[in-house]
Amino acid sequence: MNLNLDFSVVLERxxxxxxxxxxxxxxxxxATVLGGIVGIxxxxxxxxxxxxxxxxxxxxxxxxxxTPLLVQIFLVYFGLASIGLQLSAVTVAxxxxxxxxxxxxxxxxxxxxxxxxxxxxxxxEGLGLSQAQIYWHVIxxxxxxxxxxxxxxxxxxxxxxxxVTSQISAxxxxxxxxxxxxxxxxxxxxxxxxALLYVLLSLMMRAGFFALGQLIFPRRRxxxxxx
Amino acid sequence: MGGALNANHLLFLLQGTLWTVVxxxxxxxxxxLVGFLVALGRVAPNRGLRFAxxxxxxLIQGTPLLVIMFLTYFGLPAIGFRISPLAAAAxxxxxxxxxxxxxxxxxxxxxxxxxQWEAAEGLALSRTQRMFMVILPQAIRIATPPSxxxxxxxxxxxxxxxxxxxxxxxxxxxxxxxxxFEPFHIYSIIAVIYFALCYPISRLSRxxxxxxxxxxxxxxxxx
Numbered sequence: 330m331n332l333n334l335d336f337s338v339v340l341e342r343x344x345x346x347x348x349x350x351x352x353x354x355x356x357x358x359x360a361t362v363l364g365g366i367v368g369i370x371x372x373x374x375x376x377x378x379x380x381x382x383x384x385x386x387x388x389x390x391x392x393x394x395x396t397p398l399l400v401q402i403f404l405v406y407f408g409l410a411s412i413g414l415q416l417s418a419v420t421v422a423x424x425x426x427x428x429x430x431x432x433x434x435x436x437x438x439x440x441x442x443x444x445x446x447x448x449x450x451x452x453x454e455g456l457g458l459s460q461a462q463i464y465w466h467v468i469x470x471x472x473x474x475x476x477x478x479x480x481x482x483x484x485x486x487x488x489x490x491x492x493v494t495s496q497i498s499a500x501x502x503x504x505x506x507x508x509x510x511x512x513x514x515x516x517x518x519x520x521x522x523x524a525l526l527y528v529l530l531s532l533m534m535r536a537g538f539f540a541l542g543q544l545i546f547p548r549r550r551x552x553x554x555x556x
Numbered sequence: 557m558g559g560a561l562n563a564n565h566l567l568f569l570l571q572g573t574l575w576t577v578v579x580x581x582x583x584x585x586x587x588x589l590v591g592f593l594v595a596l597g598r599v600a601p602n603r604g605l606r607f608a609x610x611x612x613x614x615l616i617q618g619t620p621l622l623v624i625m626f627l628t629y630f631g632l633p634a635i636g637f638r639i640s641p642l643a644a645a646a647x648x649x650x651x652x653x654x655x656x657x658x659x660x661x662x663x664x665x666x667x668x669x670x671x672q673w674e675a676a677e678g679l680a681l682s683r684t685q686r687m688f689m690v691i692l693p694q695a696i697r698i699a700t701p702p703s704x705x706x707x708x709x710x711x712x713x714x715x716x717x718x719x720x721x722x723x724x725x726x727x728x729x730x731x732x733x734x735x736x737f738e739p740f741h742i743y744s745i746i747a748v749i750y751f752a753l754c755y756p757i758s759r760l761s762r763x764x765x766x767x768x769x770x771x772x773x774x775x776x777x778x779x
Contacts (some may be wrong), residue, residue: 397715407739455647461610492620517631528618
C-alpha cells in the first residue's frame with residue numbers, strides 16, 4: 330500500500346486535457362446534429378407506407394441497437410479502409426457515432442411522431458395545409474417538443490460513449506488520459522480527474538440543452554397532456 | 557501465421573461468446589444487487605441517504621464505462637490493489653449497471669400509486685412490511701420490461717471489457733484478427749453474434765412492454 334496520491338502531475342497537463350475535452354465535445358456536437366437529421370429521416374422512413382423503405386429503416390435501427398458501439402466503430406474503420414478510403418481517425422469516429430446515434434434518434438422520433446393524435450393531422454388537412462406544411466407544423470415540431478427530454482439524455486449518453494473512439498486512436502479525452510497515465514504512471518489520479526471532467530461535461534451539456542429547450546420551445550407545455 | 561478462418565477460430569469465438577454471457581450475468585447479478593440498494597436509498601426517509609445515493613447515481617451516470625474500466629484495472633493497481641481482468645471488468649460493470657438499474661427501479665417504486673402506501677399504513681404495516689409486501693410486488697411488474705431492455709445494454713457494454721484484456725467476444729475477435737488480418741470479415745461475424753444474443757432479448761422486452769401497456773422505448777444508451 331502506498332497511498333500517496335499526487336494530482337499535481339496530472340493537473341499540470343491541463344492544456345492537453347482541455348484539448349481532449351474540446352474534441353470530445355466536438356465529436357458529440359457533430360454526431361448530435363448529423364445523427365439528429367438521420368434520425369428524423371429514419372423515423373419518417375419507418376412510418377412511410379412503402380414496405381421496402383420502412384423495412385430498411387427498421388433493419389438499420391435493430392442492427393445498431395443490438396450490437397456494441399465498439400464493434401460498430403471497428404466495422405466502419407476497417408470497412409472504409411478495405412474499400413480504399415483513408416480517413417482520419419476523428420472523421421471515422423464522427424461517422425461511426427453519427428450512424429450509432431442516428432438509430433436511437435430514429436426510434437425516439439418515431440415514438441414522438443406516433444404520439445401525435447390523428448385528429449391533429451385531420452385538422453391540418455381541414456385548414457387546407459399542404460402535406461409538407463402538415464409534416465412540419467403539425468407533426469415534426471410538436472413531436473420534437475415532446476421527445477426533447479429523451480433526445481437530450483440520449484445525446485449526453487452519446488458524448489460519454491464517444492470515449493470508445495479512443496480505441497481507434499481519436500485523440501479525445503479518454504485517449505489523452507491513456508497517454509497521460511502511461512507517461513506519468515499516475516493511473517489512478519489521471520482517471521479520477523478525467524471521470525470528473527466527464528461529469529462536468531455532461532452537466533454542461535444538460536444545462537446547454539435545457540437553455541436551448543427554453544429558447545426554441547417557449548410555450549412550455551406539460552408533457553403527456555392530450556393534445 | 558495467416559490462412560483462412562477455420563473451425564478452430566469459430567470455436568475460439570464461441571468460447572469468447574460464453575465469457576460474454578458469463579460477464580453479462582455477473583454484471584446483472586452484482587449490478588442488480590447494488591442497484592436494488594441504490595433504489596431503496598433513493599426513496600429512503602433518511603435525507604442523508606437519499607442525497608448520497610443521488611450523488612452516486614449522478615457521478616456514475618456522468619462517467620463513461622470505459623473510464624470506470626480503466627480506473628479499476630489500471631488505477632487500483634497504481635495505488636496498491638492488484639486486480640485480475642475478470643474482477644476489474646465485473647466490478648466496473650457492477651458499479652455502472654447499479655447506477656442505471658437503481659434509477660429504473662426507483663422510477664418503478666415511485667410509480668406505484670400513492671394510495672397503496674397510505675392503505676398499507678392504514679393497515680398498521682411497518683415501513684419494511686409496506687415496502688416488501690405491498691410496494692415491491694407491484695413495482696416489480698412495472699420494472700420488468702425496462703430491466704429486460706437494459707440487459708441488452710449490459711451485454712453490449714461487456715464488449716468494453718476487451719480494453720482491459722479480458723478475452724470475451726470482442727477481444728477474441730481482435731486476437732483472431734491479429735493472426736488472419738481480415739478485420740472487416742471478422743468484426744462482421746462478431747457483430748452477427750452480438751446481434752443473435754441481443755435481438756431476442758430486445759424483442760422480449762418490447763413484448764413485455766406492450767403487454768404491460770407501458771409507453772414504448774428501451775432504456776436508452778448507446779454502446
